[in-house]
Amino acid sequence: MQPNLAISTVIFALRPDENGRNTLMIPLVKRIREPHLGKWALPGGPLVGNESLDEAAARNLRETTGLTPRYLEQLYSFGAPERSAGAAAERVVSIVYWALVGTDEADRAVESENVHWLAADCLPELAFDHNLIVEYALWRLRAKLNYSRVAHGFLGEEFTLAQLREVYEIVLGRPLDKGNFRRSVEASGAIIPTGRVVAGASNRPPALYTYDKTRSLADRGPLNKPSDY
Amino acid sequence: MQPNLAISTVIFALRPDENGRNTLMIPLVKRIREPHLGKWALPGGPLVGNESLDEAAARNLRETTGLTPRYLEQLYSFGAPERSAGAAAERVVSIVYWALVGTDEADRAVESENVHWLAADCLPELAFDHNLIVEYALWRLRAKLNYSRVAHGFLGEEFTLAQLREVYEIVLGRPLDKGNFRRSVEASGAIIPTGRVVAGASNRPPALYTYDKTRSLADRGPLNKPSDY
DNA sequence: AAAAGTTAGTGTCACGGTGACACTAAGTGC
DNA sequence: GCACTTAGTGTCACCGTGACACTAACTTTT
Numbered sequence: 440m441q442p443n444l445a446i447s448t449v450i451f452a453l454r455p456d457e458n459g460r461n462t463l464m465i466p467l468v469k470r471i472r473e474p475h476l477g478k479w480a481l482p483g484g485p486l487v488g489n490e491s492l493d494e495a496a497a498r499n500l501r502e503t504t505g506l507t508p509r510y511l512e513q514l515y516s517f518g519a520p521e522r523s524a525g526a527a528a529e530r531v532v533s534i535v536y537w538a539l540v541g542t543d544e545a546d547r548a549v550e551s552e553n554v555h556w557l558a559a560d561c562l563p564e565l566a567f568d569h570n571l572i573v574e575y576a577l578w579r580l581r582a583k584l585n586y587s588r589v590a591h592g593f594l595g596e597e598f599t600l601a602q603l604r605e606v607y608e609i610v611l612g613r614p615l616d617k618g619n620f621r622r623s624v625e626a627s628g629a630i631i632p633t634g635r636v637v638a639g640a641s642n643r644p645p646a647l648y649t650y651d652k653t654r655s656l657a658d659r660g661p662l663n664k665p666s667d668y
Numbered sequence: 669m670q671p672n673l674a675i676s677t678v679i680f681a682l683r684p685d686e687n688g689r690n691t692l693m694i695p696l697v698k699r700i701r702e703p704h705l706g707k708w709a710l711p712g713g714p715l716v717g718n719e720s721l722d723e724a725a726a727r728n729l730r731e732t733t734g735l736t737p738r739y740l741e742q743l744y745s746f747g748a749p750e751r752s753a754g755a756a757a758e759r760v761v762s763i764v765y766w767a768l769v770g771t772d773e774a775d776r777a778v779e780s781e782n783v784h785w786l787a788a789d790c791l792p793e794l795a796f797d798h799n800l801i802v803e804y805a806l807w808r809l810r811a812k813l814n815y816s817r818v819a820h821g822f823l824g825e826e827f828t829l830a831q832l833r834e835v836y837e838i839v840l841g842r843p844l845d846k847g848n849f850r851r852s853v854e855a856s857g858a859i860i861p862t863g864r865v866v867a868g869a870s871n872r873p874p875a876l877y878t879y880d881k882t883r884s885l886a887d888r889g890p891l892n893k894p895s896d897y
Numbered sequence: 898a899a900a901a902g903t904t905a906g907t908g909t910c911a912c913g914g915t916g917a918c919a920c921t922a923a924g925t926g927c
Numbered sequence: 928g929c930a931c932t933t934a935g936t937g938t939c940a941c942c943g944t945g946a947c948a949c950t951a952a953c954t955t956t957t
Contacts, residue, residue, distance in 0.1 A: 441673055442715060444761060486671060489759070492747040515891070516745045516763050518721040530718070532673060534745050534761075571890055578889035601904080619945060621906070626943085641954035642904035660807035661800055662744070830934080848916060850935070855914085870925035871933035 442518065442530040446492070447483030447569075448500050449514065449537040449576035452545035453593050453609060454556055463609055464556040465573065466504050466548060467565070475566035479557065481573070483533065496536040505549040508538035510592035510656055514576055517568060537576040539592030560612075584610055587657035588629045591650040597633055599645040600624065629654075671747065671759040675721065676712030676798075677729050678743065678766040678805035681774035682822050682838060683785055692838055693785040694802065695733050695777060696794070704795035708786065710802070712762065725765040734778040737767035739821035739885055743805055746797060766805040768821030789841075813839055816886035817858045820879040826862055828874040829853065858883075 449465060456462040467479040482503035486495050492513065500506055518532035540548075550556065557563075559577060562570065583589050590606045591598075604620045624630055631651055636644040650656075655663055678694060685691040696708040711732035715724050721742065729735055747761035769777075779785065786792075788806060791799065812818050819835045820827075833849045853859055860880055865873040879885075884892055 441670065444670055444673060486747070486761070489749045491749060492745060492761070495747075513744060515742060516721060518715070518724075518763070520718045520720065532715070532721070532763075534747070574890040582889075600906090616945065616947085617905080618907070618947085623944075638953085640904075641902075643906075643952035645905055660811075661803040828934090845916065845918085846934080847918085847936070852915075867924085869933075870931075872923035872935075874934055 442532045444486040445483055445531055445533045446486050446495050446499050447481040447533050447535050447572070448496055448511075449481060449535065449573055450500065450504065450506060450508070450540060451538070451559065451576075451580060451593075452540045452556070453542050453606065454545055456558060461542075461605065461609055463559040464545075465559050465562075466506070466545075466550075466554060466556050468503060469553045469555070470566050471553065478566040479555070479563065479569075480566035481535070481569050482554075483535075486534070492534060493536075496534075496538075500536075500538060504554060505547065506538075506540050506544060508540050508592075509544070510539040510589055512537060512657070512659070514572070514579060517572060519568065533572075535572055535576075537579065539589060541593060541595055543595055581611060583657060588627075588650060588654070589656050591629075591656060597635070597647045597649055599637060599647060600630075601645055603630075603648075671761045673715040674712055674760055674762045675715050675724050675728050676710040676762050676764050676801070677725055677740075678710060678764065678802055679729065679733065679735060679737070679769060680767070680788065680805075680809060680822075681769045681785070682771050682835065683774055685787060690771075690834065690838055692788040692806075693774075694788050694791075695735070695774075695779075695783060695785050697732060698782045698784070699795050700782065707795040708784070708792065708798075709795035710764070710798050711783075712764075715763070721763060722765075725763075725767075729765075729767060733783060734776065735767075735769050735773060737769050737821075738773070739768040739818055741766060741886070741888070743801070743808060746801060748797065762801075764801055764805075766808065768818060770822060770824055772824055810840060812886060817856075817879060817883070818885050820858075820885060826864070826876045826878055828866060828876060829859075830874060832859070832877075 452464055453461045454464045466482060468482050470476050470478050470480050482500065484499045484503065488495070490498065493511065497508065497511060500508060514535045514537045516532060516534045520530050545556070548554070559573065562573060564570065565573070580589070584607060590603060593606045594602060600621055603624065604615055604617070607620070608615055629650055630648040633647045633649055635647045637647060638644045681693055682690045683693045695711060697711050699705050699707050699709050711729065713728045713732065717724070719727065722740065726737065726740060729737060743764045743766045745761060745763045749759050774785070777783070788802065791802060793799065794802070809818070813836060819832060822835045823831060829850055832853065833844055833846070836849070837844055858879055859877040862876045862878055864876045866876065867873045
């Protein structure tokens with residue numbers, strides 16, 4: 440008997456928490472049936488139709504949360520038979536993706552009784568093995584932040600270096616030196632000054648940058664596709 | 669309609685080629701049915717039963733090639749609908765693993781008309797999208813060599829630094845400085861001198877080492893398991 | 898209008914990892 | 928004892944990076 444195939448996605452965005460501080464958050468859906476009824480779970484659904492895994496993940500993400508990701512990458516496939524934790528339960532293999540959405544986009548997400556953003560670093564007990572999955576996605580995100588440009592997935596078209604640095608500080612959970620951060624980002628060639636500045640604040644106006652769209656957000660070797668920008 | 673689920677594995681080993689030079693090789697099986705009849709393909713099979721994905725990969729590897737891997741890790745899941753390249757063909761989603769086996773173990777592998785070792789860097793056209801899969805596995809292997817200890821998966825219990833360096837040189841495809849290699853490997857603490865040496869050659873006898881078995885071959889974050897040693 | 902405050906952006910120094918390369922050590926074979 | 932071969936050590940220059948002090952530009956306050 441073949442196991443069932445599902446696709447789920449760990450979606451990250453930076454959003455203000457109840458104190459107004461930007462926090463790394465994940466949208467979760469409340470389970471409305473057994474098993475694990477009432478617990479929070481990753482958005483997902485069965486794999487059907489004739490689309491690629493990437494397309495299926497993007498579609499499912501749109502349908503369950505209304506979001507369009509700025510970055511989307513396959514994370515891992517989970518298939519331990521005890522996942523469903525019911526003796527008679529049928530086995531499910533989940534192909535899990537992870538995604539980044541900008542703060543602006545995250546605000547457009549459907550939020551209801553059954554869809555809610557929760558802080559990534561203090562989640563309750565989730566359904567199935569979804570705590571482990573989120574932990575792994577977090578690990579991967581933090582690792583990738585250091586050797587790729589995925590941080591831009593959190594930001595809009597134009598951003599200041601302070602905003603980019605804030606992304607790194609929140610995700611990594613530690614402060615970064617202003618000067619050193621600027622140096623390394625500029626050296627990597629990941630950003631392009633737009634020539635414009637943010638005026639109005641009571642300090643020197645910061646310059647605005649864009650990321651280089653001709654380069655992929657992450658080097659995935661042979662799996663790199665033009666859609667990965 | 670749910671797609672079919674299969675597990676395949678890219679298996680790497682260092683083996684002497686026709687000229688006696690150690691080469692990075694992959695065991696492939698010849699397809700005995702359509703589609704892609706007659707082409708070489710990665711060893712694999714359907715996912716059945718009640719085992720975890722890791723267990724299924726290990727079992728399948730054993731059944732198709734007779735090999736027991738020293739390292740085994742999930743690579744990626746492939747599910748493009750055009751993979752099977754037949755209009756009426758049913759869709760297959762493959763969860764692909766990659767594995768390392770020692771040269772000694774590789775010699776014990778079943779080799780027949782339909783199972784053959786081929787050099788990883790000059791493969792013919794394989795079945796399905798297996799060329800892409802092998803390319804990606806190679807990319808991952810090379811990347812992991814630089815920030816983990818997976819190289820030990822190619823070697824036996826005891827090895828000299830020259831043997832370890834040879835693994836790196838063959839996989840990366842470029843010569844490495846003897847002294848610098850020793851320095852970095854020793855600094856990483858990955859190896860432990862056994863106190864023994866290889867005598868008999870007409871030169872200074874090289875010291876033998878083992879790798880530290882208390883540490884995992886690769887840091888996989890939350891996915892690290894005791895079985896990863 | 899000058900001073901204070903705030904954040905943007907620059908400059909400098911020390912240290913650790915690494916590539917290049919020359920050297921010494923310890924065996925065998927002639 | 929000398930040549931040869933591979934093992935293993937030592938040294939130097941360079942570069943990326945953390946720590947930290949500085950200057951720049953703007954608003955607000957006095």
